[in-house]
Amino acid sequence: MRIKFRIIPLPLQKYDAVIPRMPPQFPKLPELKENAKKLSSGYSGELKVDYHLGMLVNSYTILDDVYLHIHGSNFQIDSLVVTNHAIFIVEAKNYKGTITFDTVLKQLIRSDGKIESGFEYPITQVENQTYHLRNWLQHHNLSHIPIFYVVAIADPETVIKVDGNREEIGKVVAHAARIPKMIRDKDDAFAQAGKPKIEDYKIGKLILRECRDFDINVMRHHEITREDLLPGVICSGCGMRGMKRIHGGWLCKKCRQKSHNAHRNDLANYLLLYGSITNKECMWLLGLTSRSTATRILQKSGLVYVKECKCWTKRRK
Template identity: 35%
Template sequence: MIKKERSIPLKLQKVEALARRLPVSHPKRALIEQELYNRRSGYRGEQSINYYLTFLPEKEYYILHSLRLPNHVGTFFQIDTMLISPYFITIIEVKNHGGTIRFDAKFNQLIQTHSNGNMKAYEDPISQVMRHQSQLKIWLQNNKFTGIPIHPLVVISNPSTIIETTGNSNHFKQIIHRTYLTFKMKELEKLYKVERFTKKEMTRLAKKLIKQHVPEKYNILHHFNIRPEEILTGVHCPKCSFLPMTRCYGKWICPSCKYSSKKAYEDSIMDYTFLLRTTITNKQFCDFLEVTSRTVATKLLRSMNLPHSGNTKGRVYYLEMQ
């Protein structure tokens, strides 16, 4: 049973907004496009394991995706997917590296070799998931759940990836291709036979995890050292991302794909939230969406039923981050 769905990561949504609104000739264009490619492929990789999870007995497992929990030293740890059964907890780190990947037991690193021979080193995902395991163990103790075994797994989501290893390590058996996930869970069920949880406790744990989940704060312009003035304004086309749409008789029309909508501006308001801030005034609305009439802006802002403060003139509207 899915207790927490996998949502589109906020970081990915922010990179998408930035990629849409960075001029074609901007010096950081290639960097942002690479970032977008990496984040999209990472997300696709995570999504691709959903299919294999559907084979797990629905009543036996609680599934929680994309958890970010506070740890005992005041920072956070992130778990791609957590499976809670009455017998044990599995935490899954999903990796979508293509080509050939080699796990090196001696230096605890992951080396990826592309088909063109280019090589790249990454932090070892086994060490990463084991670090999450020890943080989760303390988290569970601090939240009065004791004695529950946690089994870490690294799932390689790209089916054509060739996995190699160097040296010997007991931890290598934690690495699996996504197609093996269901069988691996069957193996683990044989390994962990002591019932540790009642259904009630499983539900209590799932609720607690969801309650303590903290979405990551990420100021993307700050991260890439891009000034707000460098961002393109106007309403973008929700269908083809063309910027700017033209406004005509209360509708926005896309000059590129001809899509038209009265509500096209709502997606652009989301971009504003992703890139700039979560409050908006009438003037900021006019500037960002290139709306020339303050009356039109007021009408549109009111139609969004946003919480607000201040009087009519200096009113500040609060935009919710999804």
């Protein structure tokens, strides 16, 4: 059973929210777009791996995007598969072209046929994740549970090469389609050896209760201020910013699309970036001239007014 599902990462949601509001000449705009591109590629690869791990949902407990805290440190794992006898860390990698694992220098090299690029060594990455997870399990009196890891290459067209110990890499690295069988074979071997079973669902629920959401403050990280942002309701049809307020809705001056609730996405993105919004900020963001219109829109958006800060925010679940 899959008890934790993957969502679009919060940092990626924030990049997607802020980039359309940056001036074309903003000096950090290329950096913002590059970060968003990397996060989007990683997320796409994780979804491809999730598809193949779906073969295991009837047998084991699966958690996607696990983010835990132990001894003052946070650690993130793309997917955890809790089987009948062990826990498997699944690290998803979405590389294109040809990748080479250098087992001597502990580095990964990717080639697209023209340029070679170096990347963090995935084996070192999952070894560090294993270390943190082992400490976390020990803290919860579960140190008896074996931990294994696999690196799933999301794109089946990616060519995998090894410079060094091929057998070492072959045991833990494979295209995503082969990962379920690797996990099942390992678990079956434990069963045939008479190893004690673990309560996979119960352990999965414990991990789920302790999970946090990985997030970063994109605005602070890139030193972006509110003054850097451009106002205006963004048209969902053509992407133009600055829809005109008309009776009962909005009109795009470029493609002439009409919408009753075009502002909702803009409000949601602003709250994603800042957590709350005032009437004055709402007027600026949506290009309104009437305070009462801003108040009415905020009231109808399902937000709650907080007197202490004179702002609007989401309802608590």
